[in-house]
Amino acid sequence: MLTKMEAGRAVVEAKTRLGLTWQKLADVLDAPLAWTTAALLGQHPMSAEQAEAAASVLELGPDVVEALRAQPSRGALEDAVPTDPTIYRFYEVLQVYGPTIKELIHEKFGDGIMSAINFKLDVDRREDPGGERVVVTLDGKFLKYQWG
Amino acid sequence: MLTKMEAGRAVVEAKTRLGLTWQKLADVLDAPLAWTTAALLGQHPMSAEQAEAAASVLELGPDVVEALRAQPSRGALEDAVPTDPTIYRFYEVLQVYGPTIKELIHEKFGDGIMSAINFKLDVDRREDPGGERVVVTLDGKFLKYQWG
Amino acid sequence: MLTKMEAGRAVVEAKTRLGLTWQKLADVLDAPLAWTTAALLGQHPMSAEQAEAAASVLELGPDVVEALRAQPSRGALEDAVPTDPTIYRFYEVLQVYGPTIKELIHEKFGDGIMSAINFKLDVDRREDPGGERVVVTLDGKFLKYQWG
Amino acid sequence: MLTKMEAGRAVVEAKTRLGLTWQKLADVLDAPLAWTTAALLGQHPMSAEQAEAAASVLELGPDVVEALRAQPSRGALEDAVPTDPTIYRFYEVLQVYGPTIKELIHEKFGDGIMSAINFKLDVDRREDPGGERVVVTLDGKFLKYQWG
Amino acid sequence: MLTKMEAGRAVVEAKTRLGLTWQKLADVLDAPLAWTTAALLGQHPMSAEQAEAAASVLELGPDVVEALRAQPSRGALEDAVPTDPTIYRFYEVLQVYGPTIKELIHEKFGDGIMSAINFKLDVDRREDPGGERVVVTLDGKFLKYQWG
Amino acid sequence: MLTKMEAGRAVVEAKTRLGLTWQKLADVLDAPLAWTTAALLGQHPMSAEQAEAAASVLELGPDVVEALRAQPSRGALEDAVPTDPTIYRFYEVLQVYGPTIKELIHEKFGDGIMSAINFKLDVDRREDPGGERVVVTLDGKFLKYQWG
Amino acid sequence: MLTKMEAGRAVVEAKTRLGLTWQKLADVLDAPLAWTTAALLGQHPMSAEQAEAAASVLELGPDVVEALRAQPSRGALEDAVPTDPTIYRFYEVLQVYGPTIKELIHEKFGDGIMSAINFKLDVDRREDPGGERVVVTLDGKFLKYQWG
Amino acid sequence: MLTKMEAGRAVVEAKTRLGLTWQKLADVLDAPLAWTTAALLGQHPMSAEQAEAAASVLELGPDVVEALRAQPSRGALEDAVPTDPTIYRFYEVLQVYGPTIKELIHEKFGDGIMSAINFKLDVDRREDPGGERVVVTLDGKFLKYQWG
Amino acid sequence: MLTKMEAGRAVVEAKTRLGLTWQKLADVLDAPLAWTTAALLGQHPMSAEQAEAAASVLELGPDVVEALRAQPSRGALEDAVPTDPTIYRFYEVLQVYGPTIKELIHEKFGDGIMSAINFKLDVDRREDPGGERVVVTLDGKFLKYQWG
Amino acid sequence: MLTKMEAGRAVVEAKTRLGLTWQKLADVLDAPLAWTTAALLGQHPMSAEQAEAAASVLELGPDVVEALRAQPSRGALEDAVPTDPTIYRFYEVLQVYGPTIKELIHEKFGDGIMSAINFKLDVDRREDPGGERVVVTLDGKFLKYQWG
Incomplete structure (x- = not known):
């Protein structure tokens, strides 16, 4: 198999x-x-x-x-820090803006996370006078920290 | 200082x-x-x-x-793989969907990357019958691989 | 502060x-x-x-x-692999039984995860003829992989 | 073989x-x-x-x-930090609650550990008004630190 | 294939x-x-x-x-820190002069980066009384940090 | 001191x-x-x-x-893989072009390295119709592998 | 404190x-x-x-x-692989003889481990014609793998 | 071969x-x-x-x-920190008692090490009212730090 | 090939x-x-x-x-820290005496390095009343830090 | 202190x-x-x-x-792989020539190691028509693998 x-x-x-x-x-x-x-x-x-x-x-x-x-064992990156530049830029976004995203989720929703399970994403192309843009939308259910 | x-x-x-x-x-x-x-x-x-x-x-x-x-030396994560669950979910998105995003950028734009420099992001809240959702939009200029 | x-x-x-x-x-x-x-x-x-x-x-x-x-930035272990024996045993359980737990979650619930956010845990003591036992119960909502 | x-x-x-x-x-x-x-x-x-x-x-x-x-050489995770989300959530539990579990074991039993050898686990499904829940029970003999 | x-x-x-x-x-x-x-x-x-x-x-x-x-998944080094001496010297240049290059880019261009995508490089040989020299020229478009 | x-x-x-x-x-x-x-x-x-x-x-x-x-103990990067984007791009150049540079040094000079000790670098700005460019020149003496 | x-x-x-x-x-x-x-x-x-x-x-x-x-959080080595030569030799023993010890424990006791909790050790000096010898005795209870 | x-x-x-x-x-x-x-x-x-x-x-x-x-290139562990529980316990002994062993070697012998080359080990079984015990004896020549 | x-x-x-x-x-x-x-x-x-x-x-x-x-891509160690004891001892020499060697090179030669390219080594056997000795001689050209 | x-x-x-x-x-x-x-x-x-x-x-x-x-806990390198070029060259020697040294020790002495404990080193300066040379001599007792 x-x-x-x-x-x-x-x-x-x-x-x-x-x-x-x-x-x-x-x-x-x-x-x-x-x-x-x-x-x-x-x-x-x-x-x-x-x-x-x-x-x-x-x-x-x-x-x-x-x-x-078959049921996957998920995880598609070869290294913890990806080397391919197209993928690395998203890791860089996390390095630069990770705590920013965290702060804004907490400000807008309270203590919790964006689900990566009840989740979808889109990769779109947007024309712009300054040149075409990649727009990636991450859309996940908010899960509030909740004890039991 | x-x-x-x-x-x-x-x-x-x-x-x-x-x-x-x-x-x-x-x-x-x-x-x-x-x-x-x-x-x-x-x-x-x-x-x-x-x-x-x-x-x-x-x-x-x-x-x-x-x-x-002051000019920053950027990089806000304490570890290469973040431990905070709110931030980790975005790393998980990269682990599960990184190659998917790469494939779709190449299919829609050709060989290149989404810039993380000419770039903006938004964190929004969307109401949904299934519960409120976190919508993070990553919006960067497409940069084509171009030799000089 | x-x-x-x-x-x-x-x-x-x-x-x-x-x-x-x-x-x-x-x-x-x-x-x-x-x-x-x-x-x-x-x-x-x-x-x-x-x-x-x-x-x-x-x-x-x-x-x-x-x-x-204050809002925490979560993550309480000093190293990715804990050294304290009382904590290490739980890492060992993950090393030995992680894929077993994954298989059984998939068999009993389908493709998804146990939430660590909508989640509670208990540490109990159970008397047993063979000596007292530590019983740790992890109880989290099942989250099904669901696209959007 | x-x-x-x-x-x-x-x-x-x-x-x-x-x-x-x-x-x-x-x-x-x-x-x-x-x-x-x-x-x-x-x-x-x-x-x-x-x-x-x-x-x-x-x-x-x-x-x-x-x-x-055959006698196994145990250890089933491909990386020290697992990437599969279903398994990762248990690592996350360890990251967030590891010291909590340690404190409670010491409070209820004294200085020692939960054995991962004289040990059993169960993965159960519990129905709940808020949605079905995964209940994982870790049940190991308490071993007291004892010099010889 | x-x-x-x-x-x-x-x-x-x-x-x-x-x-x-x-x-x-x-x-x-x-x-x-x-x-x-x-x-x-x-x-x-x-x-x-x-x-x-x-x-x-x-x-x-x-x-x-x-x-x-075929579209590459880029990244040609076997280890995060290269071991081959001919390649290592460039890593050493980064270790010794990385922050210097950063300071000078910021002084001459403002807050931004040299693109590694809109980029070309040359490896040349220059004769010199003190012995022949390797001249590597990295030439990338300046990308200014720009919000959207 | x-x-x-x-x-x-x-x-x-x-x-x-x-x-x-x-x-x-x-x-x-x-x-x-x-x-x-x-x-x-x-x-x-x-x-x-x-x-x-x-x-x-x-x-x-x-x-x-x-x-x-004082005599330095050299090495200016906080991590083996730099996180600051301005510096990271040079690491990325090494990831993508390291073996290319090695091949060309060997083709033009034979078996050896570019010295990072008998070495100088320049960071220049070049105007270009497509936008200003960062030009980094690495210039080191060729050192041939030579047994004693 | x-x-x-x-x-x-x-x-x-x-x-x-x-x-x-x-x-x-x-x-x-x-x-x-x-x-x-x-x-x-x-x-x-x-x-x-x-x-x-x-x-x-x-x-x-x-x-x-x-x-x-106070209750310790145990773990006394600064690095996963110790650098001090006196301590390193014991890590080397583990590198060279770890699987040997495992095989012999299984041959003499069956499937299980030597407890490091119900455990004592001694460091002794033994005179020998070839020079004095360090004798370290590790003495732990055998714990058999036992399901519950 | x-x-x-x-x-x-x-x-x-x-x-x-x-x-x-x-x-x-x-x-x-x-x-x-x-x-x-x-x-x-x-x-x-x-x-x-x-x-x-x-x-x-x-x-x-x-x-x-x-x-x-054939002459071996020694080193039998797959990871720097072993995952198999039977072998891990010896690593744990090193984590908890490494500096203790070092102190006692220095107190009993002076500045030096236990050789792992002029060395033998035994794995024995000892009956004990509290249950059978694994006794591992490490026996190496003391080597004193000596300049030349 | x-x-x-x-x-x-x-x-x-x-x-x-x-x-x-x-x-x-x-x-x-x-x-x-x-x-x-x-x-x-x-x-x-x-x-x-x-x-x-x-x-x-x-x-x-x-x-x-x-x-x-064929032209080699050099680097012969399987791990960054070698596990074979015969090779490890040289890594240990570096751990214990690396800064000593650096200080003495600077004292005797000024700011620079011993070349590992214009370099030779010998492994010799020397008889000694205290037992035969391994003598490894590293002999490399001094390269002075020199800007261009 | x-x-x-x-x-x-x-x-x-x-x-x-x-x-x-x-x-x-x-x-x-x-x-x-x-x-x-x-x-x-x-x-x-x-x-x-x-x-x-x-x-x-x-x-x-x-x-x-x-x-x-005071008795030292030895180990003078800040990282497992040193970044300072003067020290790195010795690590590079180990990367390129480690197995060579091992082969020659075994050919000249049999199965064993050069002691890093019964050991001395010298850093010398040797004039040479091609430029002054750094000569580092490592001189350690041969220790034969010997069981007890």
């Missing part, structure tokens, strides 16, 4: 070879774009229907289907 | 003692909320006017003014 | 000097025992009333009150 | 393919659920009878039997 | 076997020398034409072409 | 308070700009004349003079 | 100044030598009588008494 | 399959038990006679013989 | 099998002993003649020749 | 202020140069006579005398 990581690499390879896009794959699955990408990269389990639909359009076999359905 | 870290602690203390909010401080400075918070926590340099206005409403002295104006 | 860590040390010192117990302090605050202990060690913010009641019985001053009320 | 880790992966794969559950496997072995899961994941040695009974229902061969019987 | 790392090793091997140079390969691609080297080592994606031209002169097959075209 | 680190902080503070620049300080010392900055930040020892001239224009006392003259 | 670490340093200092030995201190306390040393270095809590007797012979004050009585 | 690590795994496997014990193997080699175990696990080189005698009783081939004879 | 590491392992294996010594190999190459050993272990590139002469006497094939000639 | 580290800093400061050299201090003590330097930097204990003689010529007080006499 393939690991979910290996299945993810097979997905990226097939997607490139066939000239597919993550958007096309999300359309096939009728699922949100970022969720679809994360699931195909091995960070979420897929239902049997989703896994089969994805494997079919990617022309991949039953071992990939099985891997896409 | 105070370090910017020490000035930041003095700011938090005075803000709590005086019953101020980050929003009130941002209003006084007529500056964006998250920028104001980050600057007062020591991650951005302030202009003389901003530093004096902030120190005045916080009833803090000239050493804090001087520290708020 | 004291940090919450320093306030916690002052609490432990006063508690020892006055011959108090965590149970007695929890009774004074009319709050759960483990929550009270964690809050007095600096891992939860207290209300003004709680902080003043605790400081009063501990014969501590207003700087401790202020620190006990 | 398979390592215990490889045998554990073969077990999870077979269990998924055959639609079995850890509970079913525990019933077959007539052993506690969490112990069975841990042993099949490679953290405890099994007796010949147990290993053969498990392999038989999982339709696995003698190399798995041999691996399940 | 080969990873970009494996393709890079195949490139180095073929280049050595065929007695080629990075300069020769850059001439074939009509691309800057350092960019060509970095791309062939797997740190930049190549266009189809470039990848095919490079593979052709290196007498390598279509799997290398495919790998050279 | 002050450490060189403490003297460096006193220098930065005085320089800011007096409205001086690193260039002005370099002119006073009649020394290269980057060397002056590095020496005043504590990474090079100064001669008695240099230390006194610098302290005089910075209006600092004999303890700073003594510290500026 | 002194920390136990600070009290330990005060003990070592007084012991040296007064020309005392650990053996003499153990005799005063009528306690085992190694236990006495460990307790005075802050790794075990002392009874009121022991702490007062020790402080009295060491001519130290009530703050040391209080610190010696 | 097998590495010594691979040979060690082959030894453990054969020993289990054939129902042998480390004691039996030591008897065959007429060598001390712990030395034999360490050597068969790859931490000491064996003579040709020993390697052949061991391979013969373990029914292993000439590649194992060759590996057992 | 073999990596230089793999070629190094093949060299050690062949040398053992054929009963050769490093000295014999150095004689064949007519090169210094330590240089020869380092080069055959993969830390220096060999000329075609050297590589072929070495492979010939070691009865190894053209893939080893090619690997021995 | 001063720590040995603090005493070492006081020694360096006084030595600089009084224009003394390590050689002069060694002459005063009639002790080897490197030993004297190491002892004054806190890595060896001094006799009462040596400590008093050193303090006298350095014009330092009885607290320094007491610290110089």
Whole structure:
């Protein structure tokens, strides 16, 4: 059986070879774009229907289907501090603005956290006179510290 | 002279003692909320006017003014992997969705990154039938890999 | 102003000097025992009333009150892997049984986590013919992975 | 010969393919659920009878039997700080409540530890008006510091 | 499919076997020398034409072409602190002169950074009475800290 | 006696308070700009004349003079991987281009290194239609691997 | 109040100044030598009588008494891998012979551990024709892996 | 050729399959038990006679013989801090009692170390009313710090 | 193609099998002993003649020749702190005497370093009444800190 | 009481202020140069006579005398991998030549180590047509692996 990581690499390879896009794959699955990408990269389990639909359009076999359905052990970074510049910038945001985000969550909501489980994210493109911008929206349920 | 870290602690203390909010401080400075918070926590340099206005409403002295104006050496996390749960969830988002965000930036923009320098962020509250939600928007200029 | 860590040390010192117990302090605050202990060690913010009641019985001053009320930056271990044997055993449980707990949560609840925010814990003593036993109960809301 | 880790992966794969559950496997072995899961994941040695009974229902061969019987070198986390969110929450509990648990063990038992060897754990599901809850019970013999 | 790392090793091997140079390969691609080297080592994606031209002169097959075209996950050091002396000296420059470079960028440009994305570098040889010198020029666009 | 680190902080503070620049300080010392900055930040020892001239224009006392003259234990980064974005970009250059620089040094010079001891650097500003650019030139003697 | 670490340093200092030995201190306390040393270095809590007797012979004050009585947070090494050669050799023994000791415990006792809680140690001197030898005896109760 | 690590795994496997014990193997080699175990696990080189005698009783081939004879690069722990509980307890002993052992060596012998090279160890079983005990004896030559 | 590491392992294996010594190999190459050993272990590139002469006497094939000639990426330790006792002692020398060596280089030469590039080393055996001694001589060109 | 580290800093400061050299201090003590330097930097204990003689010529007080006499906890590097270039080069020697030294010790002496306890070192200056050279001689007793 393939690991979910290996299945993810097979997905990226097939997607490139066939000239597919993550958007096309999300359309096939009728699922949100970022969720679809994360699931195909091995960070979420897929239902049997989703896994089969994805494997079919990617022309991949039953071992990939099985891997896409499996429960993941999550965590996609190779190092605690990522080295790839595209990913590192988000770590840098955390380094520079982490305590700022914490202060503002506490000011607007009280003592608690943004859930990363009841959570969704979007990556959008916004045109701007100063040049196009990447807009990443993190949207998670507020969970209040609550004793029992 | 105070370090910017020490000035930041003095700011938090005075803000709590005086019953101020980050929003009130941002209003006084007529500056964006998250920028104001980050600057007062020591991650951005302030202009003389901003530093004096902030120190005045916080009833803090000239050493804090001087520290708020100084050029920061940025980086606000005590450990490479943050331990505070409110901040950790954002690290977890990076662990689970980092490669997803990377894939989508490349699909939508090509080879490059979201700038963390020409960048702004917002922390918002959205009401939802399932409970209020934290919405953090990261908005940075796309920078294309370009040789010289 | 004291940090919450320093306030916690002052609490432990006063508690020892006055011959108090965590149970007695929890009774004074009319709050759960483990929550009270964690809050007095600096891992939860207290209300003004709680902080003043605790400081009063501990014969501590207003700087401790202020620190006990402050929002914590959580994380109480000095090292990523704890060295104290009483705490290490719980890390060892995680090393040996972490994936077991994960498998059983997934089998009994589906894909998700036990919340550490909507959460309580108890430390109990159970008599047993083989010798008394420590029973630690971790009780957190199940949070299902849910996209938005 | 398979390592215990490889045998554990073969077990999870077979269990998924055959639609079995850890509970079913525990019933077959007539052993506690969490112990069975841990042993099949490679953290405890099994007796010949147990290993053969498990392999038989999982339709696995003698190399798995041999691996399940072998003495483990324990430790199941890939990193000192786990990245998988379901497991991380327990590390977070340790970060936030580790010293609290230590204080309460000392208050209720004196100077010593909860054994992680003479030890059992349960993962239970409790219905609650606020939503179902994960209840993990750690139950270990108290060991008093004792010189010789 | 080969990873970009494996393709890079195949490139180095073929280049050595065929007695080629990075300069020769850059001439074939009509691309800057350092960019060509970095791309062939797997740190930049190549266009189809470039990848095919490079593979052709290196007498390598279509799997290398495919790998050279793929989007990289960048980061070429095996350890956070490099051990190879030729590379380490640049880390040492950062250890000794990092804050100096930072001060001078701030003095000459204001608060901001040198882009490593809109960036090029050259490695040159300069004759000098005291012996030949390595001259490495890092040339990146200045990015000013700018809120949104 | 002050450490060189403490003297460096006193220098930065005085320089800011007096409205001086690193260039002005370099002119006073009649020394290269980057060397002056590095020496005043504590990474090079100064001669008695240099230390006194610098302290005089910075209006600092004999303890700073003594510290500026002392032999440094070099190394100016707080962490092995720097967190400040202005410095981090140079670490990123090393991550992405380290092996490229190594390959080109070996191609142009043979087996050896660029010295970081017989070495100088410049930070320059270059106007460009696409926006001003930071140009950092590293210039070190080539040292050939040579057995004795 | 002194920390136990600070009290330990005060003990070592007084012991040296007064020309005392650990053996003499153990005799005063009528306690085992190694236990006495460990307790005075802050790794075990002392009874009121022991702490007062020790402080009295060491001519130290009530703050040391209080610190010696306090419950320790154990862990006496400054780094995960000790640098002091006298201590390092024991880490080296663990590196070279750790799995050997594990195999022999399992062969002689079955699946379990040597307790480090119900435990004592001795450091002895043995004369030998080849030169005097250090003999360290670790003596802990065998704890069998036992589910509940 | 097998590495010594691979040979060690082959030894453990054969020993289990054939129902042998480390004691039996030591008897065959007429060598001390712990030395034999360490050597068969790859931490000491064996003579040709020993390697052949061991391979013969373990029914292993000439590649194992060759590996057992080879000079080891010693170090048997997978992590700097071991995770296996049976081995960890010895690390814990070092964490809690390391400085105690150091103090007692210096008190009894002067400035120096216990050799880990001119060294032997034993793992024994001692019956005790309170339960059987593991007794590990470390016995190394005292080496005095001596300049040349 | 073999990596230089793999070629190094093949060299050690062949040398053992054929009963050769490093000295014999150095004689064949007519090169210094330590240089020869380092080069055959993969830390220096060999000329075609050297590589072929070495492979010939070691009865190894053209893939080893090619690997021995390749430019190395240097760094031979598996961990930042070596675990093998024979190598560790040199790390310990650095831990205990590093600043001593630095002070003496500065006293005897001024501000600078011993080159590790224009460098040779010898490992010698010296008879001594107190027992034979290992004498390692490190001999590198002094490089003075020199700006440009 | 001063720590040995603090005493070492006081020694360096006084030595600089009084224009003394390590050689002069060694002459005063009639002790080897490197030993004297190491002892004054806190890595060896001094006799009462040596400590008093050193303090006298350095014009330092009885607290320094007491610290110089105390038993050290050895280890003088701030980081596991040193950052100072003068010290780093020796770490680099270990990275590049560590296994070479190990091979040659085994070839010339058999299985064992160079003692770092029965050990001395010298730092010498050798004139050479190619420029002056630093010669560091490490000279330690060979210790053979010997079981008991």
